[in-house]
Amino acid sequence: MRKYITTSNVLLILLLGLFLYPLPSGKIYWLLALLAIVLKISQLIIKSFSSNEEKRKSTADVLAILYLFFGLWHLFSARYIILSKLLFPEPEVVFKMFFAELPDLLQHLLHTLILLTNGYVLALAVAIPLGLIIGTNKRLLNVADPYMRVLGPIPPIVYIPYAISLLPTFQLASIAVIFLGAFWPVFGNTIHGVLNIPRNLIDASKVLNLRGTTLFFKVILPGAMPSICLGANLSLLFSFLMLVAAELIGSSVGVGWYIRHFGAFGDYPRVISGLIFFGLIVTIITWGTGRIERHLLKWTDTVK
Amino acid sequence: MIDVLKLGKTFPLQASQGQAQSVTALHDINLQIIKGSIVSLLGPTGCGKSTLLEILAGLQSPTTGEVRLEGLPFATPIPTDKKLLKAYQRQHRFLSPQANRLFHNRPRHDIAMVFQDYAVFPWKNVLDNVTFTLSIVGVPKQQSQEIALGYLDKVGLLSSKTKYPSQLSGGMKQRLAIARALCVQPKIMLLDEPFASVDELTRQQLQELLLHIASATKVTIVLVTHDVAEAVYLSDKIFLFTPTPGTIYKTIEVNSPRPRRRSDAELVALQNQISTSFR
Ligand SMILES: Nc1ncnc2c1ncn2[C@@H]1O[C@H](COP(=O)(O)OP(=O)(O)OP(=O)(O)O)[C@@H](O)[C@H]1O
Ligand SMILES: [Mg+2]
Numbered sequence: 098m099r100k101y102i103t104t105s106n107v108l109l110i111l112l113l114g115l116f117l118y119p120l121p122s123g124k125i126y127w128l129l130a131l132l133a134i135v136l137k138i139s140q141l142i143i144k145s146f147s148s149n150e151e152k153r154k155s156t157a158d159v160l161a162i163l164y165l166f167f168g169l170w171h172l173f174s175a176r177y178i179i180l181s182k183l184l185f186p187e188p189e190v191v192f193k194m195f196f197a198e199l200p201d202l203l204q205h206l207l208h209t210l211i212l213l214t215n216g217y218v219l220a221l222a223v224a225i226p227l228g229l230i231i232g233t234n235k236r237l238l239n240v241a242d243p244y245m246r247v248l249g250p251i252p253p254i255v256y257i258p259y260a261i262s263l264l265p266t267f268q269l270a271s272i273a274v275i276f277l278g279a280f281w282p283v284f285g286n287t288i289h290g291v292l293n294i295p296r297n298l299i300d301a302s303k304v305l306n307l308r309g310t311t312l313f314f315k316v317i318l319p320g321a322m323p324s325i326c327l328g329a330n331l332s333l334l335f336s337f338l339m340l341v342a343a344e345l346i347g348s349s350v351g352v353g354w355y356i357r358h359f360g361a362f363g364d365y366p367r368v369i370s371g372l373i374f375f376g377l378i379v380t381i382i383t384w385g386t387g388r389i390e391r392h393l394l395k396w397t398d399t400v401k
Numbered sequence: 402m403i404d405v406l407k408l409g410k411t412f413p414l415q416a417s418q419g420q421a422q423s424v425t426a427l428h429d430i431n432l433q434i435i436k437g438s439i440v441s442l443l444g445p446t447g448c449g450k451s452t453l454l455e456i457l458a459g460l461q462s463p464t465t466g467e468v469r470l471e472g473l474p475f476a477t478p479i480p481t482d483k484k485l486l487k488a489y490q491r492q493h494r495f496l497s498p499q500a501n502r503l504f505h506n507r508p509r510h511d512i513a514m515v516f517q518d519y520a521v522f523p524w525k526n527v528l529d530n531v532t533f534t535l536s537i538v539g540v541p542k543q544q545s546q547e548i549a550l551g552y553l554d555k556v557g558l559l560s561s562k563t564k565y566p567s568q569l570s571g572g573m574k575q576r577l578a579i580a581r582a583l584c585v586q587p588k589i590m591l592l593d594e595p596f597a598s599v600d601e602l603t604r605q606q607l608q609e610l611l612l613h614i615a616s617a618t619k620v621t622i623v624l625v626t627h628d629v630a631e632a633v634y635l636s637d638k639i640f641l642f643t644p645t646p647g648t649i650y651k652t653i654e655v656n657s658p659r660p661r662r663r664s665d666a667e668l669v670a671l672q673n674q675i676s677t678s679f680r
Binding site for chain 1: 522565
């Protein structure tokens with residue numbers, strides 16, 4: 098019995114009470130109550146899939162904080178209206194809006210994802226091979242070094258207006274900007290990774306008479322992989338940043354545009370829906386890249 | 402036959418306060434290693450044993466003197482003259498100069514090395530580390546699997562064959578490095594303290610394995626060790642080193658016939674003689 102009395106369960110009961118106890122007007126929040134239960138069920142599903150004990154516990158804690166947040170939000174925007182009605186629409190309005198807008202949002206997402214994958218994948222496809230080649234060649238490295246020092250630290254956001262006027266379509270411009278934002282972190286980290294491959298491993302490959310493509314793909318690439326993954330993660334964050342920045346400045350579609358557009362009209366339920374949606378998408382993408390990273394680096398003892 | 406003639410190695414150090422400093426790791430080393438023999442380099446820490454082994458492996462070049470392999474110059478100093486240096490660099494663009502020269506026009510894999518710090522590939526699991534080495538020598542995939550499993554069995558790693566090096570203990574990594582070096586059946590084996598981090602019982606097993614392979618394949622073995630008993634038991638010849646700068650101050654021939662017994666009075670006496678000469 099005692100094992101069911103957890104923080105998240107207690108909060109769930111309180112939350113259900115809050116939602117189902119009618120307002121003076123007689124309104125009952127069925128939808129929100131349902132949502133709270135759906136969240137609990139998904140937590141139980143995730144929990145049953147995760148293997149270690151610590152992670153299981155943490156899913157419940159994460160949910161508890163979410164419940165607390167929703168509870169307070171609802172309490173102060175619907176039951177005791179302390180917060181401004183305009184800036185803090187009540188949860189039910191937002192969620193209804195979220196589901197109503199979902200088809201639209203998905204459509205905007207398509208545009209956003211096209212930009213993101215093009216820019217990001219292009220950056221990886223150029224930066225990783227280039228970094229590996231430059232990292233293994235002393236002369237090229239000496240040439241590249243000053244350029245990296247000058248160009249690397251320029252915040253890529255400053256390129257946006259110029260890129261938009263330079264390139265014929267907004268799509269191309271934002272792909273270029275995402276590319277620039279994503280390029281440097283992964284490029285720099287790839288070079289760093291090559292230079293930091295332990296000397297004894299290079300020595301061992303020399304004694305094994307490795308050279309050419311075998312040396313490149315069997316030693317240099319995996320040896321630099323931890324650093325490449327680090328860079329790729331950073332690049333992904335930069336891509337999100339550049340993506341939204343580009344959409345905020347010059348687009349007429351996309352999730353970033355959606356949020357800016359309705360923000361300008363003061364339509365905050367839509368703005369919050371857009372934010373939640375964007376958060377969910379980013380979470381899904383980083384979860385996916387995390388899986389890939391774990392697979393690539395399963396030989397290290399740090400990533401579990 | 403490996404001939405080391407008047408070999409010297411000086412490492413430049415970072416200049417401090419404008420003064421160029423350097424460490425002489427090896428000074429005037431002369432030695433001869435007969436084909437198919439087992440020799441040991443014995444000496445206190447820091448006397449340049451690893452450095453000598455790396456020169457023999459072609460990973461470093463000597464500062465003075467040279468190494469000859471079957472009478473052919475194999476490791477020579479990098480030229481200081483600018484023109485000669487250019488030609489030298491062009492010749493050895495991708496590999497270390499010595500390794501390049503060694504493998505030029507030669508069958509692959511004359512040399513295998515067990516590094517002091519193991520140097521197994523951390524991104525390959527135990528089995529793959531060995532099969533990868535075999536694949537480089539050109540052993541077909543199916544065969545290499547079989548051979549690799551055989552050697553892993555011999556070093557006692559069969560049950561850990563799917564583990565990654567990060568999941569192995571130091572001794573296990575060392576045994577993996579040994580399996581990797583043995584499996585290609587090299588002509589020369591350079592072993593840098595190969596049994597340093599395994600327990601006494603395993604060490605004796607591995608020593609027997611090494612002796613077995615040596616007698617079966619006529620491989621030349623150069624063994625670096627701290628362990629006097631090990632040197633005496635395994636070697637035909639022992640070179641005693643002194644540090645700063647590393648020089649050979651004594652060469653000891655071990656003539657007792659094989660197979661030897663560890664408790665053999667002659668060997669024990671030799672051991673004591675070496676131990677006292679260190680003091
Ligand atoms: N790359 C290097 N740069 C500068 N000095 C070096 C370098 N490698 C070795 N040395 C120096 O050369 C000397 C001999 O080193 P080496 O590693 O050959 O010793 P060792 O006999 O193998 O010692 P141990 O038994 O502890 O392994 C040491 O004084 C060391 O500081
Ligand atoms: Mg050493």
